[in-house]
Amino acid sequence: MRRLAAAAGAGLLALAAPALAQPRETLTIGISQYPGTFHPNFEAMAAKSYVLGFARRPITAYDATWRLTCLACESLPTLENGGAVRETTPDGKPGIRVTYRLRADARWGDGRPVSAEDLRFAWEAGREPATGIGPADFYRSAYELIVEDQRTVTLRYDKVTFEYNSAGDFQPLPAHIERARWQADPRAYRNRTAYDTETTNPGLWSGPWRIAAVQPGAGVTLERNEAWAGPVPAFRRIQIRTIENTAAMEAQLLAGQVDMVAGELGLPLEQAAALERRTGSRFRFEYKPGLVYEHLGLRLDNPILSDRRVRQALLLAIDRGQIVQRLFDGRQPVADTGVNPLDVMHDPDALRWPHDPARAAALLDEAGWRPGPDGIRRNAVGERLSVELMTTAGNRGREAVLQVIQGMWRGAGVEARIRNEPPRVLFGETLSRRRFQGAVLYAWISAPENVPRTTLHSEEIPSEASNWSGQNYGGYRNPAMDALLEALPRELDRERRRALWSQFQRMFAEDLPELPLWFRADAHVWPRWLEGVRPTGHLNPSTLWAEEWRAR
Incomplete structure (x- = not known):
């Protein structure tokens, strides 16, 4: 496999005719994750979807x-x-x-x-x-x-x-x-798929560009696909650089080492907003609310987290409104379930879990967890109420959220042990093969009115027997939820389906198979000379229409 080569500038025309503007043949994009695989049908990872949007x-x-x-x-x-x-x-x-x-x-x-x-x-x-x-x-x-x-x-x-x-x-x-x-x-x-062993084979790609080189963990180079019969892309070359540390990503943007930061996998909202305040009109910023649901995924066969009272208490102990206000300037609505208020099937009357430390303490008492001498609760046999807490290493916003949650949980007598991993490890191995033990902060990105069967149905729990297919990483099992997830897509009448969606949201909010936090707004940062990028705010990335992007 060839190593990622530095892009060569296209300056010959400018040298021959100084009066003409130098054409932009390369667009360099910063993203915060590297794909765990390039195969379209393995691993539902946003980084892969973004990259493959150019090539398929x-x-x-x-x-x-x-x-x-x-x-x-x-x-x-x-x-x-x-x-x-x-x-x-x-x-x-x-x-x-x-x-x-x-x-x-x-x-x-x-x-x-x-x-x-x-x-x-x-x-x-x-x-x-x-x-x-x-x-x-x-x-x-x-x-x-x-x-x-x-x-x-x-x-x-x-x-x-x-x-x-x-x-x-x-x-x-x-x-x-x-x-x-x-x-x-x-x-x-x-x-053994060619997508990962021969990634630069042109025959794998059907989009406006094809993958021409990869540098594992660091970047992907795409070249114009000569077999593409659609509109000719403006850029001969797309360079995608993986910069897992968002502070380093911002530094590379300011230094001109990347032209843009992809909103789908870029700077946390609060970091982008601070950058906009500092840089004024140097870049174009767009904050796109969308069907992006930040939550804490839970390992439900962990004896601690299998108790619904404990899950409810953990959510009550988090002041999500304060976190959104302090860290995200109030721009991200608190989530009660995974159904976004932007979705037509959102039920505004779904059960809510406001910040309530007293109720959280009562639920933990009821579940048999009593305060210990160091403030951390213990059960009848002396086991500590301790939960491992994980997210994507290098994402400054998520790391800050975990630290705040850690402090809030400690106030409720819950010990949170933070252990973060690089995104390619967290998504490619830890989650997909169910190797986590506690709670993981990450996001689901969905399509409009998306029935979450693959994340909540008991048949979708990944296992070695199924070769790790499915996205029910937490291992949630609820026959009533299974039946509802099967009935929902079969109802073609919108209003009757709305009643089923309301039932789903009530069941989710009561059972809490995962802890909903907020719905994310993505911060897109573009150079002033780039036109035609249209953020979607949902599962399908903007790169699926990248042949429409133009430099002026």
């Missing part, structure tokens, strides 16, 4: 107006236009068939057409449990894939959902490169 085009995505659109397909299939048709499944259940036709000009970087066979391979790999591709429920439901012709496939589902025409994470994989690797050993495929 999924079938469908939600745009900056939160509207579902086609990217790799010709048109969005609907019940109205006949692209989707209700039917009865072979075992007599209500089902639906949805037909996607790929764009005629879609090409992999080696010139091969993106074809129905690439979708068939992705579906076959996803259907095989040993592969460990998520979300598993999609592949269980899509019980048949029919190749209609070289560019057209029909998926048959064993249930009808309001998301029936969203392809989500189902996207083509280059069968001519990956199929043989997968067939050799489906369980070992995730460790």
Whole structure:
């Protein structure tokens, strides 16, 4: 694998004709995390989604107006236009068939057409449990894939959902490169995929750029994809630098070593706001509220955290309003559940847990945790009420939050032991393989009206048997929640679905499978000469439309 090379400037034109402005051929972007893998279907990590947004085009995505659109397909299939048709499944259940036709000009970087066979391979790999591709429920439901012709496939589902025409994470994989690797050993495929062993192979990439070089842990270089048939990107080269320490990221921005900081993975809001106050009009700043949910994920098979009274007490002991005001200038609304007030299904009447130290103490007393001589509570056998607390190392905002929570919990008699890890380790190993023991501060980024089955359903708990697919890292098990998560997507009537969403939010707020903190606003920092970047505020990153970016 080649090492990341420093970008060469494009100054020959300027030397030949001094009166002309020097063209900008390279855009250098700072992000705070490095992808744990470059395979599109393993590990749901924002850094990977951001980078691959330059190099791939999924079938469908939600745009900056939160509207579902086609990217790799010709048109969005609907019940109205006949692209989707209700039917009865072979075992007599209500089902639906949805037909996607790929764009005629879609090409992999080696010139091969993106074809129905690439979708068939992705579906076959996803259907095989040993592969460990998520979300598993999609592949269980899509019980048949029919190749209609070289560019057209029909998926048959064993249930009808309001998301029936969203392809989500189902996207083509280059069968001519990956199929043989997968067939050799489906369980070992995730460790031998060309996406990680031959990342610079042009045939892996179908977007406006292709990955040309990687420096593990430090950066990615993308070059213009000559096989791309869409609008010609303004930049010949995109350089992405991973700077896990946000103070160092700010320093590199000020020194001109990076042109912009990606809002999806950049500076904490309060750090960006302070930078804007200091630098005035040097950069463009945009603070984009979105479906980004900061929370404390909990290891629920930890005996301490398995007690709902303890979880409720831990949340009551955190003064989230004070943290938001002190650290985030009041710009981030406190969360009661994972459903954002910006989402149409948010219930403003959901149960709330305001800061209440007295009630927190009463719940801990009831759960059998009594104050010890050093102020830390102990149970009947003398065990300390101690919780390991983790987040992404180098993120100044999150590290500050943990220190504040540590102090607030100590006031309630709870010992918090902080142990942070680099993002690629925390997300690539610790969370995905359930190696944490206490609480982890991180964010879920969702699509509009996203049913959180993959994070809360008991079938989505990662395990060695499932090759670590699924995102229910905490191990939450609740049959009533499982039933609700299964019923929600099947309700096509919006108002009846709203009632189910309200039920979900009440159940979540009572049970607290994770501790909701606040909804994040992302701080995007751009150079004045960059135009066309449209933050989405949801799961699909702005880079999916990066061919529209222009330098003036």
